[in-house]
Amino acid sequence: MDASCREVLEAIRYGRIQSATKAALSVLEAALFCLRRVSSVNEAKATLRDFFSEALEARPANALLMNVIRGAILAVRGRLAEGDLEGVRRAFERYYRDTVKLVKEVNETIARMAVNRIESGDCVMTYSYSTIVLKALKLAKDEGKEVEVYVPESRPGLEGLRMAKELSDYGIRVTLFVDSAIRYLMKEVDKVMIGAEAIAANGAVVNKVGTSLVALAASEARVNVFVLAPTMKFSPETIYGELVELLERKPESLVSEDKLKEVGLRLGEGFGVKVPMFDVTPPEYIDAIITEKGLIAPQAVTFMLREIYGWPFQFAPVRELLGEACESP
Amino acid sequence: MRVPEEVLRIADDIRCMRIRGASRIAQAAARGLKLAAQLYPGGDREDYVKYLQGVREALRSTRPTAVSLPNALSYVMSRVMKAYDSGADLRELIDVTVKSADEFIGYSRTATKRIGEIGAGRVVDGDIILTHCNSSAALSIITRAHEEGKEIEVFATETRPRYQGYITVKTLRDRGVPVTLIPDSAVRLVMKRVDRVFVGADAVAANGAVVNKIGTSLIALAAKEARVNFFVAAETYKFSPTTVVGELIEIEERSPLEVVPEEFLRSCRNVRVRNPAFDVTPPEYIDAIITERGVIPPQAAILVLKEEYGWALKDYMLKATAEIEEAL
Numbered sequence: 001m002d003a004s005c006r007e008v009l010e011a012i013r014y015g016r017i018q019s020a021t022k023a024a025l026s027v028l029e030a031a032l033f034c035l036r037r038v039s040s041v042n043e044a045k046a047t048l049r050d051f052f053s054e055a056l057e058a059r060p061a062n063a064l065l066m067n068v069i070r071g072a073i074l075a076v077r078g079r080l081a082e083g084d085l086e087g088v089r090r091a092f093e094r095y096y097r098d099t100v101k102l103v104k105e106v107n108e109t110i111a112r113m114a115v116n117r118i119e120s121g122d123c124v125m126t127y128s129y130s131t132i133v134l135k136a137l138k139l140a141k142d143e144g145k146e147v148e149v150y151v152p153e154s155r156p157g158l159e160g161l162r163m164a165k166e167l168s169d170y171g172i173r174v175t176l177f178v179d180s181a182i183r184y185l186m187k188e189v190d191k192v193m194i195g196a197e198a199i200a201a202n203g204a205v206v207n208k209v210g211t212s213l214v215a216l217a218a219s220e221a222r223v224n225v226f227v228l229a230p231t232m233k234f235s236p237e238t239i240y241g242e243l244v245e246l247l248e249r250k251p252e253s254l255v256s257e258d259k260l261k262e263v264g265l266r267l268g269e270g271f272g273v274k275v276p277m278f279d280v281t282p283p284e285y286i287d288a289i290i291t292e293k294g295l296i297a298p299q300a301v302t303f304m305l306r307e308i309y310g311w312p313f314q315f316a317p318v319r320e321l322l323g324e325a326c327e328s329p
Numbered sequence: 330m331r332v333p334e335e336v337l338r339i340a341d342d343i344r345c346m347r348i349r350g351a352s353r354i355a356q357a358a359a360r361g362l363k364l365a366a367q368l369y370p371g372g373d374r375e376d377y378v379k380y381l382q383g384v385r386e387a388l389r390s391t392r393p394t395a396v397s398l399p400n401a402l403s404y405v406m407s408r409v410m411k412a413y414d415s416g417a418d419l420r421e422l423i424d425v426t427v428k429s430a431d432e433f434i435g436y437s438r439t440a441t442k443r444i445g446e447i448g449a450g451r452v453v454d455g456d457i458i459l460t461h462c463n464s465s466a467a468l469s470i471i472t473r474a475h476e477e478g479k480e481i482e483v484f485a486t487e488t489r490p491r492y493q494g495y496i497t498v499k500t501l502r503d504r505g506v507p508v509t510l511i512p513d514s515a516v517r518l519v520m521k522r523v524d525r526v527f528v529g530a531d532a533v534a535a536n537g538a539v540v541n542k543i544g545t546s547l548i549a550l551a552a553k554e555a556r557v558n559f560f561v562a563a564e565t566y567k568f569s570p571t572t573v574v575g576e577l578i579e580i581e582e583r584s585p586l587e588v589v590p591e592e593f594l595r596s597c598r599n600v601r602v603r604n605p606a607f608d609v610t611p612p613e614y615i616d617a618i619i620t621e622r623g624v625i626p627p628q629a630a631i632l633v634l635k636e637e638y639g640w641a642l643k644d645y646m647l648k649a650t651a652e653i654e655e656a657l
Contacts, residue, residue, distance in 0.1 A: 153588065155489060155512045161593065168599035177603045178489040178588055179514040180544025184608040210514025213547060220550055254487070254512055255495075263495045270502045272509035274484075279518040 002034045005051050013058035014253060015157045015277065018208065020197045020233065021103060021131045024065040027055045028072060028096050035092055041083045042328065048073070049326035056318065060245035061206045061278050063198035063235035068099055070318045077325045106230040106292035111136040113290050114193060114228050118145055122190045125150040125182075125218070128208035129159035130195025132228040137193075138170050147172060150189055152179045154210060156254040156275055179210050183217040192218045196229040196289075200238040201305065203283030203298025205229075206246070209276045215285035224287040231291050231304055236315045239305060249275040331380065332387045333368040336361045343391040343398075346491065351531045351567055352441055352465045355397035356434050361388045362405045363430035366423045374419045381409060381426065393579045394540060394607050396532035396569040401437075403641060404566070405429040440564040440621035445469030448527065448562055448619040452479055456524040459484040459516070459552075462542035463493035464529025466562035468500055470619065471527060475506045483508045484519055488542060490587040490604060513544050517551040526552045530563035530618075534572040535634060537612035537627030539563070540580070543605050549614035561610075561618045561627070568630060570638040574649040581606045 008030040010016070012023040031051055038044045052069050059065055075095040079087035114136035118124065124147055126133050140147050149167050151174055154160035164174045177185060192214060198206040205211070205227050218225045238244060251273035260266060267273070283298035296304060309315045332340075339361040342348040348357045365384040369377060385402050392398060408429040412422055448470030452458070456474075458481055460467050474481055483501055485508055488494040494510060501508040511519060526548060532540040539545070539561050552559040569578060585594060585602030594600065612627035620633060634642065 152514075153489070155487070155514055161589065164600050165593075165597050168597040172599060174597070174600045175603055176589065176600050177605075178543065179512070180486075180489060180542075180547060181603065181605055181608070183547040183550060184543060184605055185603065208514075209512070209518060213514060213517045213551065216517060216550060216554060217547060255510065259492060259495065263499045265495065265499050265502070271498050272507075274509050274511045274515065274519070276511075276515050276518050279515070 001047070001050060002030075002037065004033055005030045009054055009058050012055065014249060018129050018157055018159045019131050020059075020062050020064050020195070021107070023059055023062055024068050025100060025103065027052075027065060028068055028099060031072070032092055032096050035089050038085070041080060041085050041088065044085060044088055045080060045326040045328065049322060052322055053319075060247060061197050064230075064233045066235065066237065066318045067232050070316065070321060071095060071099065073318075073321050073325045074316070080325055103230070103232070106232070107132045107135055109292040110228050110230060110290050111139050113295060114226065115139045115143060115145070117191065117226060117290075118147060119190075120145040120147075123148045123150060123188055125186070125189045125192045125214065125223075126163065127152055127160070127194050127211050127214045128154045128157075129163045130228065133193050133195050134163065134166055136228060137167060137172060141170060141172050148175065149173070150175050150177070150185060152177060152182055152210065152214070154208060155179055156249065157208070159208065179213070182214055183220070186217045186221040186223060189218070189221070189223050192223055192225040194225070194227055196227050196233050197278055198235045198244055199227070199229055199233055199289065199298075199301055200235055200244055200280075201302055202238075203286065203289070203301045205281045205286060205289075205298070206244050206278050207281065209279045212279045212281040212285070215281045219285045225285060227286055227289045227298070229289060229291060231293060231308060234301055234305055234308070236305060236309055236313065237317060239302070239313055244280070246279070247277045249277055251275060332384050333365055335368065336365050336384055337387065339364070340387050340391050343388070349493065350463060350465055351395045351397040351529065352437055352564060354392065354395050355401035355566060356437050358388045358398050358401045359405055359430040359433040362402065363427050366426035366430075369423060372419075374413065374417070374422055377419055377422055378409070378413055381406070392581060394531050394581045396578070397564070397567050400566040400570075401433055404433045407641070437564065437566070440566075441465050441469050443621040444562050444564065444619055445473035447621070447624060448560065449473035449477055451558070451560060451619070451624075452481060452525065454479045455481075457482045457484065457522055459486070459519065459523045459526045459548070460497060461486045461494070461528050461545055461548055462488045463496045463500075464562060466564065466619075467527040467529045468497065470562055471501065471506060472504050475504065481506065484511050484523065485509070486511055486513045486516060486544065486548075488544065489513055493542070516548050517554075520551045520555040520557060523552070523555070523557050526557060526559045528561055530561050530567050531607055532578050533561070533563055533568045533618065533627075533630050534578060535569070535631055536572075537615065537618070537630040539610045539615060539618070539627065540578050540607050541610065543608050546608040546610040546614070549610045553614045558616045559614060561615055563618055563620055565620050565622060565633050565637045568633050568637065570634055570641045571645055573631070573634055573642055574645045578609075580608070
């Protein structure tokens with residue numbers, strides 16, 4: 001596999017690219033790059049099959065990634081079958097361009113709707129790093145709304161620090177604190193806005209580990225929780241009972257050898273380290289999901305899925321589709 | 330007042346958290362008074378009491394939240410003052426100081442052990458236990474249950490910003506208890522698998538609310554949601570007598586540099602860091618407080634306060650009344 005693909009896989013697997021949107025688009029971009037270099041349709045099939053399979057394994061919960069891979073395969077399936085390499089490239093490139101544009105547009109739409117929910121003087125808590133939430137907060141600032149943002153550091157990974165920096169650079173006031181202080185500071189918060197890795201058929205939201213704690217503490221303090229996510233992040237697979245697989249990271253991504261040495265510990269010597277990457281927030285802690293088609297109750301996710309996939313639901317499971325379209329002759 | 334170098338070092342160790350944990354702080358404070366008594370350069374009994382009060386203040390002002398600190402100091406000082414009032418001479422006052430300090434330290438050690446014995450009764454064979462930070466009392470329970478032959482497993486949180494969880498992991502591993510480190514953000518995720526939570530306390534208020542390491546109340550909330558028993562292990566000297574007369578327990582906010590490096594702060598001009606060291610867990614999230622006197626519901630905190638601090642409460646009441654009268 002191409003080095004650039006390997007690099008992308010590493011980045012999305014170990015959280016250097018935590019944002020679900022960035023992860024999905026990076027995978028498409030790397031695939032396009034590789035397609036330009038292959039010399040036969042069979043090679044193209046093998047590349048897509050191997051790279052996409054590994055990408056799905058690297059971020060098994062990322063519904064957007066699943067959906068854009070499904071879309072990409074559907075876009076090139078015909079050309080692959082015909083053995084038209086140039087056609088495959090053209091179709092893939094078109095799909096990539098359209099998707100980048102679409103994602104940008106829907107995120108913009110969602111951010112605009114979210115801004116309607118932000119009032120001047122609000123204190124908004126967010127969690128981890130979310131492209132859409134960042135956009136919404138910047139838009140609110142552009143509209144002259146005075147907003148203060150509360151950002152937990154979000155261990156492991158510390159995406160909160162990156163979120164805090166980008167908000168700060170845009171001139172937005174930020175309060176940063178350890179994840180443990182979420183409940184302590186929730187009393188000062190007016191709204192919670194978070195992104196999503198995936199949204200299951202029952203409206204449960206998969207996101208960076210710790211999100212469900214934020215939602216729980218918000219619900220206790222009667223603070224509204226909004227999830228900002230395009231319908232592309234709805235996971236149709238879960239309609240058929242498929243569980244969203246929650247990835248764990250290597251112990252090294254949480255603990256540093258130096259820190260351990262200070263207390264006289266070494267990795268692998270008599271203790272365990274559990275480093276989950278995601279958790280699931282139940283729908284009852286979410287006041288609304290803001291999608292590009294409007295604001296919905298989390299329990300109405302199936303209704304939106306019907307709009308997209310029809311009734312009865314019609315969609316090709318991504319792994320099957322990948323296997324069929326990229327089968328070696 | 331002249332405070333001996335050796336005592337200032339103890340005060341500094343408490344302030345900079347080289348000595349941490351409510352029990353260890355309390356014992357160190359008593360040790361500080363004892364040391365001061367032994368190092369007293371000489372003078373008369375009036376001077377000695379003033380000197381000792383200066384030492385007390387130097388130790389007391391190190392950390393604002395842990396009640397064990399003023400309680401330990403009061404334990405020794407109240408005995409010294411009683412001896413002073415009944416006319417004891419300098420030699421006797423020094424003896425009383427040393428004896429009371431030793432007594433307190435001995436009591437504290439016994440209390441932590443006793444909590445272990447009582448608390449272990451609440452642990453069931455096969456339990457998965459979650460603990461936060463590094464509490465001697467909570468570890469005493471876990472260790473005791475393990476020694477009794479109960480098969481247990483422990484989740485220990487990292488406990489940002491200062492990672493005291495690592496010390497917990499080390500202690501439990503060395504004692505042969507299976508232990509897994511998790512980030513603080515994963516407590517709700519693992520709570521489904523947890524049977525019981527044991528945490529320590531820095532202070533217990535008159536209404537049964539528990540002040541402990543930041544994150545404790547979030548864990549209690551997640552435990553409540555998952556119907557997991559939540560226990561607080563606390564020696565009676567962690568109960569706060571001043572809260573009976575309505576005083577609030579101050580929550581210490583520590584340096585931002587414990588959370589992020591200085592370069593980060595310099596590069597982010599609009600970022601302010603909040604670093605509260607403790608939070609307050611409401612009594613309704615606590616199933617029981619395990620003290621060396623027995624297991625009590627948090628709402629019965631006033632019972633402990635009346636029984637253990639009857640003498641002090643009277644003083645506080647009188648002081649509060651006097652202040653009100655003065656104001657009028």
